Amino acid sequence: MSPSPCSCVLLIDDHALFRAGLVVVLRRAWPDVAVMEAASITEALGRIGERRPDLIVLDVNLPDANGLSMLSALLERCAQPVPVVVVSSGEDTEHWVQAREAGAAAYLCKSAEGAQIVSTFEACLAGGRCFPMQTYGTAPPPQVYLAGEPDASAQAIPTARQRDILQLLGKGVPNKAIARQVGLSENDVRAEVSWLTDTLEARSRQQAYEAALARGWLSP
Numbered sequence: 001m002s003p004s005p006c007s008c009v010l011l012i013d014d015h016a017l018f019r020a021g022l023v024v025v026l027r028r029a030w031p032d033v034a035v036m037e038a039a040s041i042t043e044a045l046g047r048i049g050e051r052r053p054d055l056i057v058l059d060v061n062l063p064d065a066n067g068l069s070m071l072s073a074l075l076e077r078c079a080q081p082v083p084v085v086v087v088s089s090g091e092d093t094e095h096w097v098q099a100r101e102a103g104a105a106a107y108l109c110k111s112a113e114g115a116q117i118v119s120t121f122e123a124c125l126a127g128g129r130c131f132p133m134q135t136y137g138t139a140p141p142p143q144v145y146l147a148g149e150p151d152a153s154a155q156a157i158p159t160a161r162q163r164d165i166l167q168l169l170g171k172g173v174p175n176k177a178i179a180r181q182v183g184l185s186e187n188d189v190r191a192e193v194s195w196l197t198d199t200l201e202a203r204s205r206q207q208a209y210e211a212a213l214a215r216g217w218l219s220p
Helices: 016-029 041-050 068-078 093-102 114-125 160-170 175-182 186-199 205-214
Strands: 008-012 034-038 055-059 084-088 106-109 129-131 143-145
Touching: 008 016, 008 041, 016 034, 016 114, 034 041, 041 068, 055 068, 055 114, 068 084, 068 093, 084 093, 084 114, 093 106, 093 129, 093 186, 106 114, 114 129, 160 175, 160 186, 160 205, 175 186, 186 205
Parallel strands: 008 034, 008 055, 055 084, 084 106, 106 129
Antiparallel strands: 129 143
16 A cells, blocks of 8 residues: 555546545545546536646546546636546547547546556656557557656557558658558557657657667657
């Protein structure tokens, strides 16, 4: 049992059973943490008005709005930076890509084990970001990037398929054609390209290819 890294967590999910289970996980890990609950965005905004949370857990599908579309509104209400962990009952590639682009600190599937949930929360509270490295086949644990560790991205090792995608990016091949050539869906390719450009700190697909060459990920 570790000391609570935060004093208050806001859970936004319309499934009471999931919230209750998550409360149990949190209280076992951090006995002193205060947990606020909301079943909708409207209720969540009111909760934030009562007390600013240190961490927000946000479901994608809510009765009054799409959680991802309201992420910025929640952060604006907090008035200070607060890490948001997006959760979903499915493993939709589109969801975690959108969550990352919207400014979330992490994405978790609701079926995640308690230890993974707590470690992800702790990483986010320490300034990290946690998203899946890949979303097809047998996916490895989410990749964690910690703030203040400039070499963190350099530790990433691309898969053979990711190297193939990088080679195609260097040739200017669009996602649809890449998907056909590497045997993935277009959404999965989009997710891989997003991860690669993020990890390589590239602003374009061509820059990602050039950065991969510079790191020795690819042969000229």
